[in-house]
Amino acid sequence: MREGSPALVRREDYTAPAWWVRSVDLTFDLDPAKTIVASKLAIERNTERPAEPLRLDGEGLNLLRVLVDGQSVSFRHEDGQLVIDAPAADAFVLEIRNTVCPEKNTELSGLYTSGGGFFTQCEAQGFRRITYFFDRPDVMAIYTVTLRADKAKYPVLLSNGNLAEQGSLDNGRHFARWNDPFPKPCYLFALVAADLVAREQRVTSRAGKDHLLQVFVRRGDLDKTEHAMNSLVASLVWDEARFKLPLDLERFMIVAVEDFNMGAMENKGLNLFNTKYVLASPATATDTDYSLIESVVGHEYFHNWTGNRITCRDWFQLSLKEGLTVFRDQEFSQDMAGSPSARGVKRIDDVRTLRQIQFPEDAGPMSHPVRPDSYVAIDNFYTATVYEKGSEVVRMMQTLVGRGGFERGITEYFRRHDGQAVTCDAFAQSIADVNPASPLNAQLEAFKRWYSQSGTPKVTARGTAADGTWTLTLAQDFGAPQGVTSPVERQPFVIPVRVALFTRDGRPVPLKLEGDAEAAPSERVLVLSQAEATYRFLDVPADVVPSVLRDFSAPVLLDDGLTDADRLVLLAHDTDPVNRWEAGQRLALSQLVAAITGDGTLALNDAYVDAMRAVLRDPSLDPAFKELVLTPPSEAYVSEQLTVPVDPQRVHAVCQQMQDQLAARLHDDWLAAWDANQISEGYSPDGAQSARRALANLALAMLVRDAARSGDSVWPGKAYQRFKDAGNMTDRLGALGALVGAHSELATPALARFHELFQNEALVVDKWFGLQARASEKDGRVFAKVKALLQHPDFSMHNPNRVRSLLLALCNGNPAAFHRPDAKGYVFWAEKVVELDAINPQVASRLARALDRWRNLAEPYRGAAREAIARVAAKTDLSPDVREVVDRALKD
Template sequence: MLPTHPSAARAIHRADYRPPAFWIDTVALTFDLDPAKTRVLNRMTLRRNPAVAAQALRLDGEDLSLVRVLCNGAGTSFRLEEGVLVLEKLPSDDKPFELEIFTTCTPVDNTRLMGLYVSQDTFTTQCEPEGFRRITYFLDRPDVMARFTVTLRADRDRYPVLLSNGNLVDSGPLDGNRHMATWEDPFRKPCYLFALVAGKLACREQRVVSRTGKEHLLQVYVRPADIEKTEHAMQSLCKSVVWDESRFGLSLDLERYMIVATSDFNMGAMENKGLNIFNSKYVLAARATATDADFANIERVIGHEYFHNWTGNRITCRDWFQLSLKEGLTVFRDQEFSMDLCAQPSARAVQRISEVRDLRTVQFAEDASPVAHPVRPDSYVEINNFYTATVYEKGAEVVRMMQTLVGREGFAAGMRLYFERHDGSAVTCEDFLRAVSDANPGSLLATRCAAFERWYSQAGTPRIVVSDHYDPDAATYTLHLAQNCPQCPGQATAAPFVLPIALGLVGARTGAALPLHPQSEIPGRQDGDSLLVVLDQSQCSLRFEQVQEPPVPSLLRGFSAPAIVQYAYSDDQLYTLLANDTDPFNRWEAGQRLALQHAVAVITSGTGTGDTGALSGRFLDAMRGVLRHPGLDPAFKDLVLTLPSEAYISEQLDVVDPQRIHAVREAMRTQLATALQEDWQWAYEQHGDNGGYRFDPVSCGRRALCGLALAYLCLAAEVEQAMQAHPVWPGKAYQRCKDADNMTDRFHALSALVHSGNALAQPALARFYEQFRSEELVIDKWFALQAGCNDRGGQVLSAVRKLLQHPDFTLRNPNRARSVIFSYCLHNPGAFHRVDAGGYVLWGEQVLAIDAINPQVAARLVRAMDNWKKLAQPYRDGAFDALSRLAGKADLSKDVRELVTRVLAD
């Protein structure tokens, strides 16, 4: 029985979209900044929308104190309805009129970190999606675009830096040791792109000249103590500017472009026009405090937010249902940026594999859960809950398929047409699709444009079911492809998707790439030893001639569509692909399938957690061959030799026993560690000395493989110690924790000790903490490592409860809350899912605690229970009880209540 509550919020439906009754042309905001009482004077020029029947003006507002309302300089009647300011007696014609609204708010008490708030004595804003209504009354919707002028006034000593969107047009002193700055944004924008920052900040500057010959000022603002950690962020911004000009012809359109880092931020970053506000973890980097992953994430996220300047800012969303219009497209653009920065094809392949691994772990699980939704949802209660992997990562795959179907140059032509048609407008996902299609008449996309739209309206991950037949006498080979999509919430069936499928054939005897000779013309195109075909019906068959040996199909090369391939590969076929496939993605995929097949077979056939099976000698030899292969990139080896995650293994099962999955995977890791011990030692010694720290694909790959080797060597050492041997590798790892000249190597060593459960882990953790206790981002790693560590003996839950009491822990900082609670509940299934339901109890406690402070972060934590219905007993009952207790609480935010209701729904 699903608990209900009368406070459940009303759902918003895409079908109910109506244009606004009023347009706002200009906005002049004046802020008198004070943490306890900020005064906001909002002068707007509005006019009626002649396309909409006359009605009252309804302005959104939340947690505001209203002081006065004037229309054309005179008082006017108004009323407040559940936070909405309603004005009916306004000019009846369509001529512009001025509305003045004076309000106050209390930024220091704004723990939700939405709207205007104070973080470490710095004023900061976050307005996407609906935070601007916490600053002033406004038409808080993305299709209302206005030109903003902003004047900031504040104490000169406490807030010497005053920033807002656009160009600085005036500044100077005021009486009483105060000062002011006025900023003018020359471009129309929706209010969710508004930003202001005021505080004591240091600035790194660099001037660049665009291809148009214009000079631009780039600035990165941080706390003064962090200024030395901003060089990589600035270089990433410069690369982003150059790449967008060269790849898409999109130049920086402002005199200056600013980035500000803050420690208290719900998201990764925000693309406010010309004034991007970032979570500090995506700005600050030095080799002593940031890992290779941190450097890569900074480069990617800075690129992402800069690329939003055009795909999201210059053209924005008509409504929030179109969120993937900007986010899916811009994720695709940042992925292309990261790949284009890779000079070697192998590095590009590693980048692509990493993207797909994350997609399949997170988004595929979302598609298989009660909260599954299309890339463009049809309804929501709280829009914050749709900032999901489906909207972002699957949305990016939808855009990637467009490029696959029209080609790289064709896609660039589609982007040009998109801006010619819609620059300065708020549009829909279909508008982008049509621009790409219309720019490429006769293409594989243009002829299927209407069917391709289903990617935006249908939920679920398509299955491509493949069968085949080889006729050695006729030397022909037939592939039969069929597609289906599992039932999703609110979607019993799905029409066929448009699936671009890149494939090739590999000789089963020789391992050679086989020439492709389609028997008849197949809609698609051929590129070397790969053929791109489009499956847009329920099924189709392909026949190839002159196939001189039994082929092994290499399917969905490069992961050309976000789908699951169901083909009964034999072990022999997978070993052939692992050793020979010219497509790096499918070479990696073959190794993953081999490991996955073993794990699933043992999990589903075993009788208890102690029955964990044994990896075959052939698999171990194959992994040894990959590790020792002289022609493979170290980063690629690291990916192949990393077993599928527990979360991804869970996705292959109808009934999930988390403890069983954890035990089997750990047994597989231990077998790899012990059987390949000499090989791991070789890998560590070959890749352990890289000279001075450099952030580049080759160096990062060497460090990654070295770290993996050390993790396996420490794991093998635990087996030796159990046999009363005297292993040396934990001591070497401890020494590396002390002596490493960069955080990547240091943290790899610390992780190896912690995850192997070695006795040296505790002194290493204590030493690490003392060394970096003043570096908050490093201490986040320290917390996360302990909360996410291998649960030997069921001790992680008690360790997490102790971490929650640590003097450096606080729920008010989202990064710190995520470092402990999210690391345990979302990323450590073997420890979180306990027979006694203790993990679920902690989860419920923390959802409630965070919800009282920051509902957006609390709602993210709810997602740990997305797939509770797949759990085996007794986990399933424990999860249901925890969810039901939470659903019965009277004071849940609408963010949390919406997700709990959807997760519990039948």
């Protein structure tokens, strides 16, 4: 199956299917070793296409029977498809009977077993591993599903839609029949058969319809589902209030499964979730876990309309549903955050994720447009570009048409396309058409370049002042990323740029553009659609500081030409949280880069330290915002900003110097922050408490770090005591992280105690592995520890969460521990990519991407990394998933 070069699929080759499926009747006789699948498909010829054979996708299936209108028919197998050359008529019923072996399905794609139950994952192309079908998103049908299984072993039988009938069968078996009244593609099919319990809640929509909400988990976990249920209810209420989109089924179900490749899956009415995004209690989940559960529950629920009711015509349009739904879940999370400061913290988190993950992807070998042009394995394109950058493209649309205009556009989108499989262009057209006076409508074709051109544009902003006039020149570099060629000439992007001006003492300046009758408010959105444009503002006082790209109004690299003195003004006074945070990040970055490209010695200047002290002491600032500002840029992000070959060890050493100096020079302020942010009331994951815990835990980590430098035993002892006494996981893990990060002697007994306390909590054990794999490298200890942990009884290469918590945490998330001068990290990576590829190609391809940016490395890292990639590429039996990643990495 894996021999030879996998085929390249091109967007330009798309054609509509030759046949449609109008209805699907599936029956499953479930058995771990031999599940029998019987399908009955009502098929019609696509009369707009020439007559063609019927070709159905199938993988790893044991075919038993094929009937057309009840009669046997000749067929053949060709290129992984079941082919019927001469279908009997333009419309007929096709019956197929086959078997699969769920218990041997380690790829977790299709029908598989986990924890004694049956589960499915069909996106993107898993349905072909269940039965023969048109495994493509533009074939939409009504599904009726009957499940049969042993009642004692599998008392819960679930599938999409509404429960039509259930009852008992002979020999201790039972059945359930489900009907989904809405046409859907096969990737949204799901079934679950397991011994589960459910938290239930009934809700009434604004239209007065009653719905049953259910969250299913394994026995013993029911007490950890309250937050997931609350998040689901909040999602229903928000979507109906914000976008007038109600729940359209009698019930909505969430099922948590421990072995799952993704975070969650939006199957119609039956969402399957990784347990990580369902289970939470104060004792086992951190504030971050609570926040992620709310976000992911919202995301999958919002897919009910943006992805399910309207789906993708083909997989190249993946961002149609994912980019749009990420935007919707980000908006939801911001609204749930409540206060303006908490909303700002959420936006900063989203921006930081985009820049640390997606920007490097845009500049690396896997660079691709938001709407890719080709792929070998579509699973490789569930990427930050499709999701997070796709979300920013949608956000720019909202910026260009306004919040109200965007909501009108969403309404129009559903009026036109409900029940259809469409393209990204269809969505953009809907938004533009109902906002005829907007910049989006005026420049729609140019705006669509965000979907078709890869890479991150660079915007240069320069301002000059003279005689009460301030002139801003914006220019964009829209060239292709290095190594990317395009058959058409690249053109400028349409870039909305939010701008404000401040005086040196922090007063906002009203913005009056030349030609305006009167001054506008203190912020404007400028639309850069050419290579360069100039804007003149009148009645501007002398010596102003511009705040450009406020709220990160476009996913671009910004060169604003500001001095450190300018950034100090913005850090102290900017009313936009994103640019205020960014000012602090740039101040830190300039010193880090100077030291890395210099002699490797960092000495923080007084102005920066005083600014950080002022942030810590400012009573008007949200504690979570303080924590973000006082957290320096990550080593990976710093490396991406360098214009010289990257020495990961040198970057690590300089970043550690910054942490050490901040810890020492702000010692008294860390102590004050620690004392001021203690919480005496009962635990709540709300924004106010979470913010205080975030700053308190950062302060504790810095105090323990400073103690390690000075040899003081007091603060490590206090951290260990907090670790033992903590009443919630956020504080416990924060204290443990402080000890591990400082390589304190107390880290060893604390880690042992932590494992002893939580060895039966799988998600907490993941945290235990991950904390050790992401620890600051020192003398090769972390790398050695990870290799030792591979032999731990709790580690399994078959569980994606466990692999992510150890292997991906090291290789993708700990540059100093992974990029070793002796190349042992790369040898280790190559071995594990190949080993994992034989078990689960999707997870293996994620690990393979740890060396995407190998060309940026200095020697000896660069040559050793290339050798490791070539070693993997030389394997003849790689999956298409891994093959595509390593081949693109090596491509000149």
